Amino acid sequence: MSETMTGAEMVLRAFQEQDVEHIFGYPGGAVLPIYDALFAQEKVEHILVRHEQGATHAAEGYARSSGKPGVVLVTSGPGATNAVTGLTDALMDSIPMVCITGQVATHLIGNDAFQEADTVGITRPCTKHNYLVQSIDDLPRILHEAFHVATTGRPGPVVVDLPKDIQFATGKYLTKSEVRHKTYHPRVKGDLDAINKAIDLIASAKKPVFYTGGGVINSGPKASQLLREFVKITGFPITSTLMGLGSYPSADPQWLGMLGMHGTYEANWAMHDCDVMINIGARFDDRITGRLDAFAPNSKKIHIDIDPSSINKTVMVDIGIIGDCAHVLEDMIRLYKSRNLQPDKAEMVAWWAEIDGWRGKDCLAYEKDSKVIKPQYAIQRLYEMTKGPRTFITTEVGQHQMWAAQYYRFEEPNRWMTSGGLGTMGYGVPAAVGVQVANPDGLVIDIAGEASVQMTMQEISTAVQYRLPIKIFIINNEYMGMVRQWQELLHGGRYSQSYSEALPDFVKMAEAYGATGIRAQTPDELDAAIQLMIDTPGPVIFDCVVSKNENCYPMIPSGAAHNEMILSTDSVQHEVSDAGKIMV
Amino acid sequence: MMTDDKISSHTMAVLVDNEAGVLARVIGLFSGRGYNIDSLAVAEVDGDGQMSRITIVTCGTPMVVEQIKAQLGRLVSVHRVVDLTVEAESVERELALIKVSGNGDNRVEALRLSEAFRARVVDATPASFIFELTGRKEKVDAFIDLMRPIGLQEVSRTGVVAISRGPDPL
Numbered sequence: 001m002s003e004t005m006t007g008a009e010m011v012l013r014a015f016q017e018q019d020v021e022h023i024f025g026y027p028g029g030a031v032l033p034i035y036d037a038l039f040a041q042e043k044v045e046h047i048l049v050r051h052e053q054g055a056t057h058a059a060e061g062y063a064r065s066s067g068k069p070g071v072v073l074v075t076s077g078p079g080a081t082n083a084v085t086g087l088t089d090a091l092m093d094s095i096p097m098v099c100i101t102g103q104v105a106t107h108l109i110g111n112d113a114f115q116e117a118d119t120v121g122i123t124r125p126c127t128k129h130n131y132l133v134q135s136i137d138d139l140p141r142i143l144h145e146a147f148h149v150a151t152t153g154r155p156g157p158v159v160v161d162l163p164k165d166i167q168f169a170t171g172k173y174l175t176k177s178e179v180r181h182k183t184y185h186p187r188v189k190g191d192l193d194a195i196n197k198a199i200d201l202i203a204s205a206k207k208p209v210f211y212t213g214g215g216v217i218n219s220g221p222k223a224s225q226l227l228r229e230f231v232k233i234t235g236f237p238i239t240s241t242l243m244g245l246g247s248y249p250s251a252d253p254q255w256l257g258m259l260g261m262h263g264t265y266e267a268n269w270a271m272h273d274c275d276v277m278i279n280i281g282a283r284f285d286d287r288i289t290g291r292l293d294a295f296a297p298n299s300k301k302i303h304i305d306i307d308p309s310s311i312n313k314t315v316m317v318d319i320g321i322i323g324d325c326a327h328v329l330e331d332m333i334r335l336y337k338s339r340n341l342q343p344d345k346a347e348m349v350a351w352w353a354e355i356d357g358w359r360g361k362d363c364l365a366y367e368k369d370s371k372v373i374k375p376q377y378a379i380q381r382l383y384e385m386t387k388g389p390r391t392f393i394t395t396e397v398g399q400h401q402m403w404a405a406q407y408y409r410f411e412e413p414n415r416w417m418t419s420g421g422l423g424t425m426g427y428g429v430p431a432a433v434g435v436q437v438a439n440p441d442g443l444v445i446d447i448a449g450e451a452s453v454q455m456t457m458q459e460i461s462t463a464v465q466y467r468l469p470i471k472i473f474i475i476n477n478e479y480m481g482m483v484r485q486w487q488e489l490l491h492g493g494r495y496s497q498s499y500s501e502a503l504p505d506f507v508k509m510a511e512a513y514g515a516t517g518i519r520a521q522t523p524d525e526l527d528a529a530i531q532l533m534i535d536t537p538g539p540v541i542f543d544c545v546v547s548k549n550e551n552c553y554p555m556i557p558s559g560a561a562h563n564e565m566i567l568s569t570d571s572v573q574h575e576v577s578d579a580g581k582i583m584v
Numbered sequence: 585m586m587t588d589d590k591i592s593s594h595t596m597a598v599l600v601d602n603e604a605g606v607l608a609r610v611i612g613l614f615s616g617r618g619y620n621i622d623s624l625a626v627a628e629v630d631g632d633g634q635m636s637r638i639t640i641v642t643c644g645t646p647m648v649v650e651q652i653k654a655q656l657g658r659l660v661s662v663h664r665v666v667d668l669t670v671e672a673e674s675v676e677r678e679l680a681l682i683k684v685s686g687n688g689d690n691r692v693e694a695l696r697l698s699e700a701f702r703a704r705v706v707d708a709t710p711a712s713f714i715f716e717l718t719g720r721k722e723k724v725d726a727f728i729d730l731m732r733p734i735g736l737q738e739v740s741r742t743g744v745v746a747i748s749r750g751p752d753p754l
Contacts, residue, residue: 124609129661149660312650
């Protein structure tokens with residue numbers, strides 16, 4: 001027997017049926033009926049953010065650290081437009097999210113009503129799918145479809161734009177099991193012929209490399225387990241994109257570190273010189289490939305991706321396998337074992353010797369300083385003092401993000417939350433809020449920059465309200481560091497608008513919010529200050545004052561190839577081409 | 585692996601769920617990713633308003649055309665995408681309404697050419713004709729070019745529609 005209820009009640013009922021425990025939102029006129037229904041129940045907890053962008057990033061952090069979809073509830077007009085950055089971020093990084101936006105009543109749509117915006121029009125290109133609910137009869141189906149679309153296939157954000165009159169209207173609720181999508185049925189199993197061909201290629205490889213990405217993390221913990229098993233039985237080296245960190249343990253000797261623009265020397269050279277590349281859940285992003293016509297020029301490429309449009313998008317591959325990483329890896333391991341394949345041992349020894357040569361460059365080495373805290377040192381100390389299975393790291397975007405990716409090391413998936421595709425400054429604070437909600441016992445640290453953190457620092461208030469003990473570790477070099485670095489390397493050292501003028505006193509700011517402020521200015525006091533941060537039970541803002549002009553290396557200059565990477569400013573002999581200059 | 589940089593024209597049939605905004609999704613995909621639309625035709629095709637068929641003529645290198653097909657297939661409301669240029673032998677037609685005005689010899693010449701092209705007269709005044717012409721795009725183009733010096737006033741075209749040959753549906 002289907003129950004009769006209001007549209008607003010249907011939203012809450014669907015949340016409960018979809019096992020939603022937390023939602024991130026901000027009320028307003030066009031969602032008041034839903035907030036009223038929220039008031040009348042206790043199963044779904046609402047986290048009140050301070051800005052709708054914060055709600056979306058919090059939902060992303062929640063999703064990435066828990067494997068469950070993040071859920072957002074915002075009002076019409078500005079509520080929806082403020083959510084656009086987080087929706088785009090979730091689309092680029094394939095994060096499952098369901099965002100309910102209020103809308104003016106159906107008879108007012110198109111009349112430029114108060115707080116009206118064409119939300120489905122605005123969010124069409126920045127969501128995986130979106131809906132404008134036009135009848136109460138469609139609402140339960142749309143709500144369940146939204147969760148299905150957001151969480152299956154290549155995950156992504158889904159917007160449900162819900163006019164206020166439909167929230168008040170009454171209709172019959174449909175349960176999850178009564179809804180089946182008409183067109184959307186993504187494929188998870190890979191083609192076995194292609195998998196067999198891939199295994200033949202893998203077994204014949206002389207200089208192989210695994211290149212893995214966020215798809216492994218999105219596929220779930222099982223994919224990471226299977227990846228570890230496959231890497232072990234092949235004995236091949238493995239590198240990962242920024243998005244994939246944690247799927248393979250960094251402590252393992254087969255791990256080469258991250259690849260790409262600020263990846264390690266050994267990872268990028270292994271990619272450049274490999275003869276067989278096994279791409280699992282990565283998408284040949286421009287941060288990874290560098291100059292396309294010089295990308296791994298002598299390699300045969302295998303690409304496993306759940307999204308058919310990712311295959312042959314920018315790099316033509318020899319074997320494309322459409323499917324979910326865990327499913328494909330499971331078949332690969334089974335077939336590889338049953339066919340008793342082994343790569344040539346002597347070739348592997350030679351390949352590893354070559355890799356060890358590149359490792360000998362010690363590309364992450366930096367000059368130590370006894371008076372000023374080097375940003376790399378700060379993150380190394382932070383890592384040594386906070387590492388562990390219950391530690392979760394979020395970041396903002398810029399130099400500190402790349403240093404965090406280089407010097408903080410991950411052994412497990414779902415511990416590293418960073419804005420990879422969109423590169424959204426301001427991601428880290430709200431993402432940390434979401435991570436802490438999903439992991440109340442975790443140590444959640446936002447490795448931030450002093451510029452990025454100012455974009456969404458209002459969410460510190462959210463952390464204080466909900467007693468979320470997030471730690472905001474600001475690498476404060478008084479510059480938009482990555483902008484400054486590019487201006488130094490590409491624009492003749494003309495630091496146009498990249499100095500962080502008129503900074504707030506972060507310690508006093510923490511106190512003003514009711515959080516704890518800590519500052520460290522010399523290497524001597526750093527460890528004790530980090531320990532104090534760890535021991536402080538509530539939210540902390542840590543102002544880590546670091547050297548101002550440090551650059552982030554290694555670096556592949558834009559428009560250059562993997563084998564043209566530079567290790568320090570002294571070695572910048574590479575004239576950046578005009579084609580390179582126009583790259584971001 | 586070498587890529588082929590030759591640009592060729594492709595006709596795609598896209599079966600979509602007939603819901604609000606679906607055409608905007610398809611068009612937005614093309615503009616957002618910088619693909620070309622040379623022609624577009626769309627209408628309901630199943631009688632009960634559930635499904636529409638969009639015929640798109642686009643062009644690009646083989647890699648781009650493969651991307652277009654994959655990107656279209658990824659849209660949640662899309663049932664199916666078929667590249668009729670690659671995957672099937674197909675028949676393509678376009679319909680045009682063409683207004684030509686003039687007197688004397690021009691009028692006679694217009695009528696004579698319309699017979700040669702098997703265009704139908706669907707409206708006439710003492711000083712004008714409206715022709716209805718169906719055929720491949722090239723035929724429609726050729727007829728319009730012939731009408732230009734005679735007194736072409738206005739053209740309205742449907743865009744290309746296409747269907748695969750043989751007894752089976754897509």
